[in-house]
Amino acid sequence: MWDEDHYNPADVASIRALISRDYQGAMNRMDASGYSALFTEDVVWAPPGAPVVTDRASIRAEMEKLFADHEVHVEVTPEEVEVRRDFACVLGRIEGESRPRAEGESRPIRSTAMWLLRKRADGWRISRQVWNER
Numbered sequence: 001m002w003d004e005d006h007y008n009p010a011d012v013a014s015i016r017a018l019i020s021r022d023y024q025g026a027m028n029r030m031d032a033s034g035y036s037a038l039f040t041e042d043v044v045w046a047p048p049g050a051p052v053v054t055d056r057a058s059i060r061a062e063m064e065k066l067f068a069d070h071e072v073h074v075e076v077t078p079e080e081v082e083v084r085r086d087f088a089c090v091l092g093r094i095e096g097e098s099r100p101r102a103e104g105e106s107r108p109i110r111s112t113a114m115w116l117l118r119k120r121a122d123g124w125r126i127s128r129q130v131w132n133e134r
Contacts, residue, residue: 008083011083011124012081012083014124015088015117015124018123018126019076019078020077023038023076023126024075026038027072028072028073030071030072032060032061032064033060035060035063036056036057036060036063037056038126039056039059039125039126039129040056040118040125040126041056043059043126043128044127044128045128046131048111048133049133066098069100070098070099071099071101072096072109073097074095074096074109075094075095075096076092076113077092077093077094078091079091079092079093085119086119087117088116088117088118089117090113090114091112091113091114092112092113092115093110093111093113094110094112094113095108095110111131111132111133111134112131113129113130113132114128114129114130115129116128
């Protein structure tokens, strides 16, 4: 744990809520706009097997495509949260399923994810996200 000058339990609680409530909620509501609003303007979003995305509008477009084609339900669990001043790192799990809106079988979603966050005047925002498929 960081020393008391750098660690704030309220920040940890806010970050856990951002990931387990806001991020998960936007995914489960299939809310591409709400999802993309969780990120900073200078985001780096690195999905497995796909090009890196570096702006919120592109994240929103990618999520709109996903939600148009699939119903998604996930549970997002932040397992480790480390905070240092205005930066934080979260390691967690994303688990659930994706069901095609057309024909096709559901597929499981099983990922380990890492989020880097920055504290802004309006609260914590995700600045980097990298995840795998397991």
